[in-house]
Amino acid sequence: MGPKLLQKRISNLHHKLLVNRIRAADAKQHESHGKKPNDRRWEAQHYTWNVDDDEEIPGTVRIVLSAADPQRTKNQVVYSIPDRCFIPLTPENSSVELFDQTSSSVYVEPTAASDATNAFNPVADLARPEADLTTSDADETASEAFDGDRSIDTTFGHGTGANTAGGNNTSGAALDTSRSDHGPMTEREDDPLEMMTGVKSLVKRKGAKGINHFSYCDRATQTTVPPIRSHAIQTEAPPRVSFTSLTNAWIIYDAYHQDLAAQQHKIQQQALINSAAEAVNKGGAPNTSSTAPVGVAPDASVAAAAPPAAPTVVFQPTGETALSPAGVSRLDSSAHVIERMLNQNTYDDIAQDFKYWEDAADEYREPEGTLMPLWRFTPPATMLRMFEENGSMRNAVPSHITAICWNPHYKDLFAIGLGSRDNMTAESGLVCVFSLKSPNHPERSAQVQAGVSSLDFHPEFWQLLAVGMHDGHVAVIDLTVRKDFDTFKVTNLITYRSSAMRGKRTVPITQVSWHGDMSDGNLRLFSISMDGCLCLWLFVQGELYPTELITLPFQGDNKLQDNNFGTLALTASCSCMAIHPNHTMVLVGTDQGQLWPVSNEGEILNWGPVNAHQGPIYTVQWNPFHHQVFISCGTDWLVKIWDQREKEALVVISLGSCVEDCAFSPFSSTAFACMSSNGKVLLYDLNICLHKPLCSQRITPQRRAQPTVLSFALFHPVILVGDDK
Amino acid sequence: MAASRKAIHYYPLIRHADLCEETKHECVEIIVASCEKFPSNHEAAAKQIKETLDKRCGPSWHCVVGETFALEISYETKNIIYMFLNSNLGVCAWKCS
Numbered sequence: 001m002g003p004k005l006l007q008k009r010i011s012n013l014h015h016k017l018l019v020n021r022i023r024a025a026d027a028k029q030h031e032s033h034g035k036k037p038n039d040r041r042w043e044a045q046h047y048t049w050n051v052d053d054d055e056e057i058p059g060t061v062r063i064v065l066s067a068a069d070p071q072r073t074k075n076q077v078v079y080s081i082p083d084r085c086f087i088p089l090t091p092e093n094s095s096v097e098l099f100d101q102t103s104s105s106v107y108v109e110p111t112a113a114s115d116a117t118n119a120f121n122p123v124a125d126l127a128r129p130e131a132d133l134t135t136s137d138a139d140e141t142a143s144e145a146f147d148g149d150r151s152i153d154t155t156f157g158h159g160t161g162a163n164t165a166g167g168n169n170t171s172g173a174a175l176d177t178s179r180s181d182h183g184p185m186t187e188r189e190d191d192p193l194e195m196m197t198g199v200k201s202l203v204k205r206k207g208a209k210g211i212n213h214f215s216y217c218d219r220a221t222q223t224t225v226p227p228i229r230s231h232a233i234q235t236e237a238p239p240r241v242s243f244t245s246l247t248n249a250w251i252i253y254d255a256y257h258q259d260l261a262a263q264q265h266k267i268q269q270q271a272l273i274n275s276a277a278e279a280v281n282k283g284g285a286p287n288t289s290s291t292a293p294v295g296v297a298p299d300a301s302v303a304a305a306a307p308p309a310a311p312t313v314v315f316q317p318t319g320e321t322a323l324s325p326a327g328v329s330r331l332d333s334s335a336h337v338i339e340r341m342l343n344q345n346t347y348d349d350i351a352q353d354f355k356y357w358e359d360a361a362d363e364y365r366e367p368e369g370t371l372m373p374l375w376r377f378t379p380p381a382t383m384l385r386m387f388e389e390n391g392s393m394r395n396a397v398p399s400h401i402t403a404i405c406w407n408p409h410y411k412d413l414f415a416i417g418l419g420s421r422d423n424m425t426a427e428s429g430l431v432c433v434f435s436l437k438s439p440n441h442p443e444r445s446a447q448v449q450a451g452v453s454s455l456d457f458h459p460e461f462w463q464l465l466a467v468g469m470h471d472g473h474v475a476v477i478d479l480t481v482r483k484d485f486d487t488f489k490v491t492n493l494i495t496y497r498s499s500a501m502r503g504k505r506t507v508p509i510t511q512v513s514w515h516g517d518m519s520d521g522n523l524r525l526f527s528i529s530m531d532g533c534l535c536l537w538l539f540v541q542g543e544l545y546p547t548e549l550i551t552l553p554f555q556g557d558n559k560l561q562d563n564n565f566g567t568l569a570l571t572a573s574c575s576c577m578a579i580h581p582n583h584t585m586v587l588v589g590t591d592q593g594q595l596w597p598v599s600n601e602g603e604i605l606n607w608g609p610v611n612a613h614q615g616p617i618y619t620v621q622w623n624p625f626h627h628q629v630f631i632s633c634g635t636d637w638l639v640k641i642w643d644q645r646e647k648e649a650l651v652v653i654s655l656g657s658c659v660e661d662c663a664f665s666p667f668s669s670t671a672f673a674c675m676s677s678n679g680k681v682l683l684y685d686l687n688i689c690l691h692k693p694l695c696s697q698r699i700t701p702q703r704r705a706q707p708t709v710l711s712f713a714l715f716h717p718v719i720l721v722g723d724d725k
Numbered sequence: 726m727a728a729s730r731k732a733i734h735y736y737p738l739i740r741h742a743d744l745c746e747e748t749k750h751e752c753v754e755i756i757v758a759s760c761e762k763f764p765s766n767h768e769a770a771a772k773q774i775k776e777t778l779d780k781r782c783g784p785s786w787h788c789v790v791g792e793t794f795a796l797e798i799s800y801e802t803k804n805i806i807y808m809f810l811n812s813n814l815g816v817c818a819w820k821c822s
Contacts, residue, residue, distance in 0.1 A: 238801040240821065243741070245807055247815030248793040255809055256734045 343438050401722025403455040404711040409462030411715040412436035413443070416722060419451025419470055431455065431467055433479060436718075444479055454511040458523065464539075466525050468509035474527050474537060474544060507531045510575055517583035517600070526579060528588055532571030534598055549602030552590060572596075578620045581627050589617030589632060597644070610647070612640060619661050625669035633659035639674045641686075651690065655682065661710040673719055675710045681721060734812050741807040751781065752806045756816050760790065767791055767814075774818055785822040791815060 077086040344351070403417035418430040429452040432442035450471035458464040465477040507530040515524035515536075523539035532552040538545040552572040572590040579586050585605060588596045593613040597605040613634035623629040629650070633639045635658050640649035655676040662674035670687040671694075682693040709722040737757055742749050755777045763770040771790040778786035782804075789796055792813055804820035 240799045241802050242797065242799040243805055243807070243819065244795075244797040245741070245817065246795040247791065247809075247817075249813060252809045252812060252815060255738055255740060256812055259738050260734070 339441070340437060347439065400708055402451065402453055402708060404709050404720045404722050405455040405457050405465070406711060406714050406720075407433075407457050407462050408459050408714060410435075411713075414711070414713070414720060415455050415457065415465055416720075417452030417455045417467065419453060429469060431465070431477060433465075436716075446477055448475065449473075453509055454513075456513050456525075458514045459516050460518070461523065464514075464523070466512045466514055468512035468527055470508040472506055472509060472529065474509060474512060474525065474546075476525075476539060476544065511577050513577060513579050513586075515579055515583060515600075526577065526586055528574035528577050530573045530591075532574055532590070534574070534577075534586065534588060534602065536602075550598055550604070552588065552596050552598075552604075554592065575616050576618060576620050578622050578630060581622055581624060587620050587622070587630060589620045589634075591616040593617060593634065593636075595620060595632060595642075607644060610642070612642070612649075613638060618659065619663070621662070621664055623664050623669055624666055631662055631664055631672055633662040633674055635659075637676075639672075641672075651686065653684070655680075660707055663710055663712050666712050666714050673710060673712065675707050675721065677707070679707060681707070681710065681719065735810075738809045739806065740809060741805065743803050743805055745803070748782065749806065752778065752818065753808065755781070756806070756808065756818065757810065760810055760814060760816065774816070778818060778820075782820065783822075786818055786820050788818040789816070 076089040078089050079085070080087045400419060401416050402419040403415075405415050405417075407413035407415070412435045413433060414436075415431060415433045418432070429448045429450055431446045431448060431452055433444040434442050448467060448469055450469040450473060452467055453470050454468040456466045458466070463479045465479060467475045467477060469475065509527050509529050512525060512527045515526055517524065525537040525539055525544070527535045527537060529535065532554070534549045534552070536547045536549050538547070552574065554572050572592055572594065574588050575591050576589040577586055583600070585600065586598045588598055589612070590596065593611060593615055594609040595612045595617065597608040599605055612632050613636045615635035617632055617634040620630060620632040623631070628644045629641060630644070631639065631641050637654050637657060637659060639651075639653045639655065639659055639662050641651040642649050653674075655674065657676040657678045657680075660675050660677050662672060665671035665673065668685065668687070671683065671685045673681060673683050675681045679698050681697050683695045684690075685694050688694060707721050709720075711720045712718075713720065737753050739749070739753065742752075744752060756774055759770045759773040759777065762773065767790040771788040774788040774790070775786050778788070787798070792815065794815065796817060798817075798819055798821070800819035800821045805818070807815075807817040809815055
């Protein structure tokens, strides 16, 4: 048993010793054949590895060298998934490389991948001598080179087959097959080619031979993939309605019957209208025989009723409904009458007061008068309150009342203009024409695109209302023109207006006034604006043609003029004007406190200017009876009455507060009313008392609302007061 | 008058329709054609009306053809026609998808 196990090389160091020990072991083995197995085992265990102190060991020594690695497992298995069972693992190569020498000769492989093959398998080195030989020939003749190439491949294939297991082996085999596929073909083609071109074609052939396990390159490009987005929209579901119906033979029959009747009726009606129209066309007086719808109406009753009714049918077309424009206009007129009737009943007491009020107390305080509130208006967006006589009307509206003007023709008609007193911020304005008889609703109203600054009715053509606006426009409203029939809306009544092309001012118009002189047949309109310009507008054939008469110079702080604005021509800012009752001149008041008399042709008259007030002049007005006397008021708390021939004022009254407006009474040359900004209206009669007002009435609560304008009615003892609420 | 009362009216009589004028005429033509094609088979007529209308005016149309029926439906506005035909037939087509 022992000698059989001894199979391998034995190290030189221990050679003798081992031989001795083996011998001894053999002897021992022969000896101890009769011994118990127990003893033998003990001996073996005890002496197997004690090599160094062998001298003292008397027993047997057994050392075995084997080519197999004792540490390796021999029965390793792996689970093969395709076979679904365990298969024994082929043992890996456990050989030890003892000697390795690198060759100095380099093999030139005809294919580009030759380096790869060399690096890949060291066994290829073994074939190098042979390969060197063949490649050196290969440069000369292609066929030889090819042969050599093949021989390398074959040796390579064999080498790998012999040395490596699994993958290497198969790759070698694959190489072989590819070679065997292409080999003969290329050879066949190359032979005649080689004869002609030699080396050049060799390169070509090598390129053709590129299908090789190693000389092939794979390229791929991936373009950017656009990101996928999802986008969803949900629309509203279409509206649905439910519908219910019942159908049976009766209903169908009735429906057809009704339809037939309706059709016949329509035919009859048409025939009736046609015949009536014919009758009217034939001659003025329709006689019964011609209007009778002969042979058209099968219904005897209709035919009998037709003759008297026929003429009226013509004037009341059946197509007209209550909502058609014509119907609305008729409804409107009747509604208007009914409204008047209702108002007359509702405001009967006020009307009575207005006409017949007699204050019993008047007897005891003779020289005084009283102011009495009369009407209260609630028009759209406007609240108006009326005061009698001695009374006034007050507006409570979101924007300021900037102008009041009585109609010279209709005693109860007046127009108010709504705008903002801050001229710069005038956004939109409203012109309302009211009647005292109908305080609830304006007779006409027109919306204008900018705040209204001033209104004036023409003294003769009473339907023409001039409007000055804060954006520099001048418009003329014709109250008789109604552009649409919808009276419940604010109707656009503006018929003529200035345009930016033609004379529109860039600064707010402060006052407009019709010029009563119509000697040349044209209507003339004066306007003043904040740039100090007095402008004459000729109103010809619905168009306004402007002429700038004069621009008033600035006269105030001379220092300001000299130092800062020497080169700039400063202009006055006109605030008010009054046309002389004789139409000979215009008196213009400025914000600087001067009064400028200007002739109709635009020349400053020699008696002006008059330094009337310390601050802006709010109102100037001629006395309607004495044509050389005028009144003015301003922010310096003063009301002044002037004679145009005098340099100084005739009468100066201080109200102790800013005077918003003043006006001569149209009934008495000595009576005038003025209104202070603290809400009081004061009525003076110079004939009675110069120092004390005839009556004083607080119109608006102090600090609640500020009165802005005041106007005497031309026919009734009524004052209208507008305020800024 | 008496004669006209007894007469059978063949013209289509629209009872209720909120389609636009053009579509209404088209629908009436479709319905009349379908009912003439299947004078005794109301089901087939209704089917044809429904399919034709689906093609012309988009899905989904429903149609009732009959001599006696009652219906309570909900429909998309502007998409109903209810009419009588031939003095004995009621047709209602409506859209509700």
